Amino acid sequence: MHRRHAVAQDERNNMTLVEHKVSVVIPAYNQPDYLRRALQSAVDQVHRPLEVIVSDDCSPIFLEPVVEEFLSPRIDELTVKFFRQSRNLGIMDNFRFAVEQATGKYLVPFAHDNRFIDRAFLAEAAHLMHTTPACHLCIANSVYENSDREMLEIPESLGTQNGWAILGGGEFIRLYRRGGLDWTQAIVLDHEMALSLNAFDEPFVVNRSLARRLNSGEDNVCAYVFILSSVGSVAVTGKCACEIGTPKESYSRSDPAWVQTKKKVKFVVFYNLHRADLKGEHAPEVKRMAFKQALDYVDHICDMRIAEYYSYHIGFLSLVILSLLRKPWIKLRYYFKRKMGKNPLTGKRFRKVRS
Secondary structure, three states, X not given: OEEOOOOOHHHHHOOOOEEEEEEEEEXXXXXXXXXXXXXXXXXXXXXXXXXXXXXXXXXXXXXXXXXXXXXXXXXXXXXXXXXXXXXXXXXXHHHHHHHHHOOEEEEEEOXXXXXXXXOOHHHHHHHHHHHOOOEEEEEEEEEEOOOOOEOXXXXXXXXXXXXXXXXXXXXXXXXXXXXXXXXXXXXXXXXXXXXXXXXXXXXXXXXXHHHHHHOOOOEOOOHHHHHHHOOOEXXXXXXEEEEEOOOOXXXXXXXXXXXXHHHHHHHXXXXXXXXXXOOOOOHHHHHHHHHHHHHOOHHHOOOHHHHHHOOOOHHHHHHHHHHHHHHHHHHHHHHHHHXXXXXXXXXXXXXXXXX
């Protein structure tokens, strides 16, 4: 295990990513038992070379002893690195720090309360991206802890080879979060391409400094999925590769700023994706879908802080007006949903509202 200082900026700029290597980055805070199982599942992956990076965000519970359990000089091409922040950076800046330490051509963002449940997942994803140069993203199914609820519902119309379907970025993004390919935490991405597109940086993330400005929680809403979809193809499998942990102390469950403001945060990230100068042949479709996603949360943007953030831009102000006009209809919709369970005009049953 390496416990060392952060890689200096000049060193990062000159860093060459290692071909075939997969870097699993785990931003961590407390919950040593969950971290232990996440690490065990990572080192059990059959892929080599493999790098596992843990960044402890100044946890009250010191996590280095947990990481030390996974040292083994007999395992070739496996590196485990541990960093502890001297002060709490916040979930997004700690994640960005961990990414900066990664040296693999392929990157796996991995929450410390998750665990891999398919030992071949990283090997299959790395091989697929290596043999398919236009593919910059691999996504597998996930299942919640103590549940059989799967995150992806792969449409039967998608043809698969060896369990994987390769979709153009535009086709994938049309299905993402709306056509069965929902949010999942089993992701392997092209690290080099993501860095070249600034996929982990503002304006595609609400980090601590921006969260304070907006009086909100932090998140990136997996914006890198949209960004990488714009420049190439995406590989998808229905096989479950990850179990999503559900501890009561997790960020998404326990942080009041996130719980109360998550829809505001999602609007900001998706709207910024829509406004951004995305690269690639699929960028127009990706930007349209990002705008549709932003509209799902438009009822939560009547906030002077957000208006100031967008410099009172006419496009944003138009969405505020739209949100005000929508409110009477939303109240009427919920009335019919409670009373009848379906739309009185179309007769269609109401879908569950996205949280």
